[in-house]
Amino acid sequence: MKRLFKNIEALGTFDRNQTEWTQAAILVEDDTIAAIGSDPALEHVQADEVIDCSGLVIIPGFVNTHHHLYQSLFRNVKGVQNAKLFDWLTFLYERWKHIDARAITSAAKVGIYEMMLSGVTTTSDMFYLFPFNQNHLFDAEIQAARETGVRFHPCRGSMSLSKKDGGLPPDCVVQTETEILSESIRIIRTYHDPTPKSMLRIALAPCSPFSVSERLMVETLELAIKEDVLVHTHLAETQDEERHCLERFGLTPVALMEKWGWLNPNAWFAHCVWVSESDIERFAEHQVGVSHCPTSNMRLGSGIAPIAEMLRKPQIRVSLAVDGSASNDTGNMIQEARNALLLQRVTKGADALAVKTALECATYGGARVLRREGELGSLEVGKAADFIGFSVDRLEFAGGLSDPIAALVLCDAKRVDLSVINGEIRIRDGRLLGVELSELIREQNRISKEILTR
Numbered sequence: 001m002k003r004l005f006k007n008i009e010a011l012g013t014f015d016r017n018q019t020e021w022t023q024a025a026i027l028v029e030d031d032t033i034a035a036i037g038s039d040p041a042l043e044h045v046q047a048d049e050v051i052d053c054s055g056l057v058i059i060p061g062f063v064n065t066h067h068h069l070y071q072s073l074f075r076n077v078k079g080v081q082n083a084k085l086f087d088w089l090t091f092l093y094e095r096w097k098h099i100d101a102r103a104i105t106s107a108a109k110v111g112i113y114e115m116m117l118s119g120v121t122t123t124s125d126m127f128y129l130f131p132f133n134q135n136h137l138f139d140a141e142i143q144a145a146r147e148t149g150v151r152f153h154p155c156r157g158s159m160s161l162s163k164k165d166g167g168l169p170p171d172c173v174v175q176t177e178t179e180i181l182s183e184s185i186r187i188i189r190t191y192h193d194p195t196p197k198s199m200l201r202i203a204l205a206p207c208s209p210f211s212v213s214e215r216l217m218v219e220t221l222e223l224a225i226k227e228d229v230l231v232h233t234h235l236a237e238t239q240d241e242e243r244h245c246l247e248r249f250g251l252t253p254v255a256l257m258e259k260w261g262w263l264n265p266n267a268w269f270a271h272c273v274w275v276s277e278s279d280i281e282r283f284a285e286h287q288v289g290v291s292h293c294p295t296s297n298m299r300l301g302s303g304i305a306p307i308a309e310m311l312r313k314p315q316i317r318v319s320l321a322v323d324g325s326a327s328n329d330t331g332n333m334i335q336e337a338r339n340a341l342l343l344q345r346v347t348k349g350a351d352a353l354a355v356k357t358a359l360e361c362a363t364y365g366g367a368r369v370l371r372r373e374g375e376l377g378s379l380e381v382g383k384a385a386d387f388i389g390f391s392v393d394r395l396e397f398a399g400g401l402s403d404p405i406a407a408l409v410l411c412d413a414k415r416v417d418l419s420v421i422n423g424e425i426r427i428r429d430g431r432l433l434g435v436e437l438s439e440l441i442r443e444q445n446r447i448s449k450e451i452l453t454r
């Protein structure tokens with residue numbers, strides 16, 4: 001199947017030369033970009049379908065590297081709207097423990113469709129909550145994600161340390177190390193697809209230093225190396241976490257990761273707010289990946305991650321992420337790019353983070369973090385056909401088109417009009433194709449209310 005997307009008003013490839021085109025075209029053959037260039041150059045190409053992209057600005061699809069999809073049931077929860085991380089977590093664990101397969105299915109679809117409408121074509125998800133050993137919740141989430149058509153990197157998360165052992169979560173949501181590791185093997189063997197242009201890859205993700213044991217961190221890493229999958233966790237999100245690590249282990253969060261062997265090129269960490277200059281040096285030395293979650297960090301008052309400083313070290317793979325909807329209340333990657341930009345500039349000045357760098361973190365940076373920069377994150381011949389288009393004939397862009405690609409961030413684009421994932425058109429004229437949202441929204445509200453009033 002050949003599809004020609006032509007008359008593209010502006011095209012940002014985010015390739016290594018930062019090539020941009022006006023009046024451009026993309027030829028897609030099945031799941032792959034077969035040609036890209038100016039409209040006249042591709043004029044005589046034979047295609048099965050021609051899609052007119054007049055008025056559209058096209059860039060690579062966003063790669064979201066950190067999320068907790070189940071939390072789309074727990075946005076804006078009354079009682080913790082103004083709480084910081086540890087209080088917020090302690091309150092919410094008591095609600096989260098009531099989730100089941102029906103809840104996960106609904107939450108995953110809502111979270112993914114919401115992100116797709118904001119331009120996400122690949123997303124990761126850290127799912128670490130298995131109340132009363134409901135291991136099948138992970139399978140339910142994968143099934144739901146498959147139905148959406150998104151490229152998916154679910155992380156088998158875990159918590160093994162409950163209150164009685166000095167952790168934060170209640171007993172009923174943690175599992176034993178043995179169960180977590182055997183489930184991790186089952187999930188990898190059942191779902192992980194390492195082939196090129198894979199739509200599903202598994203990573204392993206113990207939740208955080210305050211909810212898992214040292215043994216689980218070390219053995220999870222060993223298993224991931226053996227099975228050749230990536231590892232992911234939360235790191236240095238708050239000052240409370242730093243205090244917790246210093247009291248329990250006598251080490252800062254980053255030093256702890258180094259001790260456990262977790263600083264390596266197959267690992268990525270969410271947040272990294274409270275990191276020192278020497279931590280950043282260590283990140284570079286070990287080529288780790290970082291998921292910067294600016295909205296979540298602002299919402300919980302966690303602090304400002306030194307992203308501008310990390311970006312000065314090209315060995316560090318910096319990406320953007322929405323984080324769970326309980327600490328963001330939305331799931332919008334354009335907003336993350338905009339907030340990343342504004343947040344760095346608050347204290348470091350207008351040149352702290354360039355507009356196109358913010359977009360690059362949201363696209364190519366995400367692909368690097370998931371170790372897929374050879375296939376995703378930029379628009380180049382041979383790469384996966386994952387791209388998004390924004391109609392710039394809208395009120396919010398009027399008068400702002402001297403640089404239409406930067407306008408997506410600076411003029412605050414709301415939603416995509418076109419989304420192509422692995423060569424399939426998933427959103428056209430701003431609508432998700434073949435998806436009935438109203439029943440999904442009703443079901444989601446029903447479940448959310450049921451859980452919160454239990």
Ligand SMILES: [Zn+2]
Nearest residue numbers: 234270323324
């Ligand atoms: Zn998180």
